[in-house]
Amino acid sequence: MQHTTRSKAILLLADGTIFHGKSIGIQGKSFGEVCFNTGMTGYQEIFTDPSYFGQIMVATNPHIGNYGVNANEVEANQIMISGLVCKNFSFNHSRPDSESNLYDYFEKQNLICISDVDTRALVSYIRDHGAQNAVICTDGTALTELQELLSKVPDMKGLELASKVSTKEPYFFGNENATYKIAALDLGIKRNILRNLAQRDCYIKVFPYNATFEDMQAFNPDGYFLSNGPGDPEPLTEGIEIAKKIIAADQPLFGICLGHQMIGLANGISTYKMFNGHRGINHPVMNVLTGKGEITSQNHGFAVNREELENHSDLEVTHYHINDNTVAGMRMKSKNVFSVQYHPEASPGPHDSSYLFNDFVSNIKKAKSILTV
Template sequence: MAATINKKSAILLLKDGTVFYGHAFGKIGTTTGEICFNTGMTGYQEVFTDPSYYGQILIMNNVHVGNYGVKAVDVESDGVKVKGIIGRNLEEKYSRFMADESLQQYFEQQNVVAIDDVDTRALVAHVRIQGAMNCIISSEITDLEVLKAELDKVPSMDGLELASVVSTKEAYFAGDPDSKIRVAVLDYGIKKNILNCLVERGAYVKVHNAKTSFEELESFSPNGYFISNGPGDPAPMDYAVKTIKQILALDKPLFGICLGHQLLALANDIPTFKMHHGHRGLNHPVKNVISGKSEITTQNHGFGVNPDAVRASADVEITHLNLNDDSIEGIRMKTKPAFSVQYHPEATPGPHDSRYLFDEFIASIVKN
C-alpha cells in the first residue's frame, strides 16, 4: 500500500498563481518565502542549515532527499535556516548507520514545513522561465483565496536586508589564541566550515556581529579581515559598506565570500542586481582568468555584481568568471590586498577545487 495514502494534503501556491498539490512532510503548518532551487545531488542537511537561505523556500532537485538521514555534526549553523522545503520524494526512512534520526523527525524538531510528492522537474522548469518569486506552502489551509491573501503580505527579496537577522548576537572565538594570524570575521550569515578552513590554516578568529563598529573590530588587533556570506539583498546594507571602506583604508588583507563579494563590490562603487533565478548547487563551472584553470564550485546566491561596472572600474579587476553565463565570480583590488569570490570555496557539501583561496588569504596575511 502506498505510503502517501495516510499523508495529509498540502498546497504550494506561487505568486504568479501557479498551484502544485502534494502531501505534508515535517511540521504541519504554513510558511512563506522566495522560491529557489538547488541542483546538488547530496548534502541536503548542510544546505538546509546554510544561513544564506534564510527567507527562502527551497526546491530540492534530487529526486530522493532524506534517504541517508540526519547527523548532528552535518550542519553549517545552529539550525535549519530555509523557510520551507519542496521535494519529489522526501524520505522518512533512511539507510545510513551513522545517522542520528530521520528527516521527518528533524523537520518536526526544527519546525520546518515541507511539501512532498511535487513534480519538481516541472516546478524548476517554471522557475527557470518565470524567475524567482514568492510562494506559500500550507498543510493546514486549503482555501486558495486565503493563501493568496497571506502571500500578498510577504515582502520581496529585492531590497530586503536579512544579514543582521541571522548574524551572531555575541562575538565568539575559534582557533589558537597564541597564533600570530588574527582574523576579524564579520558575520552576515557565516557557515561553520568557513571558520574551519581558516582555523585549519592557523588562524585565530573572532566572529563579530554584522553591525559591529570598525573601532571594535580593530580592538581585536587583527592582521586580516574576512567578510562572510549571508542572505538578502546587499544594496540596503549601508552599515556594512561603510565598515568595509574603513577596513580597506588600512591596507590589511581582506577576503570576502558570496555576500561578502557583493559588499566588496559596493564598497568600490560597483552596483549589485537581483538575478533572474540565481545560482544554487554543487556543480557550477568557474574559470580563474588569472591562472587559466577551471573549477567546479558550490554556489548559493540570488544577487550578482554588475559586470559592466566591474569592467569599467579603475580599482578592481576580474579574477573569476562563470562558464555558464559569464557572470562575475571573483574580483580583486589592484592597489590593495583585498579579493572576493561569489561562490563557496569551503564547499560543504561539494568539491574542494577552490580551497586554495584560503591558502592565498593566509599567505597574504603572513606576507603583510
C-alpha cells in the first residue's frame, strides 16, 4: 500500500523549537518526552517496550516499516510509545514472515506518527539541549493551542509510570514443573525477559507493581526479580520497600534497569535524571569483573549515582558505560544481590550479556545448596 496524499505535520518541543514533516495518515496529536533510539533493527520490540511508556520515539535508522510486523516480536500486548518520529516510513514491507505492514499496526492502535523529518538535525538538537517534552501533531491544531497543551504535560522527573504498564493481576509464565521458581515484580516487564528465565528451567510468577514482599514470599520462590519499566524510580516507594525486604531476607535478587535503580535506592544510593538517556542496541559496557567489553541493549533516562555507590561499604560497580562512565551494573558484597542498568534479554540483540541470566540461576543454585547442607 502507498499513501499518495500526505498532510503536513509538526513536532513542537517544549522550548518552542519546531520540526516539520508529514503525517503517515493517522490524524491527531500525542504528547510525551522526546527521546531517540540508535538501533538499526528491532523497531517493533522498541515500540512495544513498556520502558518507553510516556515517550515520543525518534528513530535514527532512516527506514522504518520496511520489514513489517510479526506477533512473535512484541515485548508487550500493545504499543507503548506515545508517538513516532522518523525519516522514511515504509507502507510496504518485504519480509516473508511478516504478518502485516506497520501502517495497519499503527492504525489499529491509533499511534500518531510523523515522517519526512530531518531526524539527523533533530537528534543533534536533542543531544545538545537535553531530553524535553514535545508534541507531534498531524491534525492541524493551532500552534498556540499546542503550546498551551504542551505546557501542562508533567516532566518525567518525579513521574511514576510503572502503575500504567504493570499487570493488574498476578500470572504465571513457563513450565510449572521447572526446577526453579522466580517471583518477578512487574514494573514494565518485557516478554523476552520471561522467555530467558523460562529457558533456564525457571517457573515465574509475575506480580503487579504494588504487590507486597509477603505476597511474593507466599509463592515460596527460589529467587526474586525486579524488572525494567518507565518513569522515575524514586516515587516507587512500595517497590523500594520490597527490595529492602528481599535484601534483608538474604534471598537471591536480580534487577534490570528500573529494578537496578530500585536496588540502589534500597541501599541509600540516589538516582538522577540524565541529560540524555541511553537508548539503542549498540552501547559499549566494560565488565569490571572480567575485563571484557560488551555491546549492550539499553533504554533508560535515569541512572544510579556512581560516586555514592563507590563510597558504599557493601556495594561495588561491576559494569560501567564506556561512553560516559555511568554505572551499568553493581552487586552487593555481603548478599546474593546484583543488577544491571541495561537489558540483557536484548531482543533483537546483541546477546553479549545473556550470561547474566545464567549468573542469576547459578546464584540460586548456590543458595539452595547451602540450605540443603
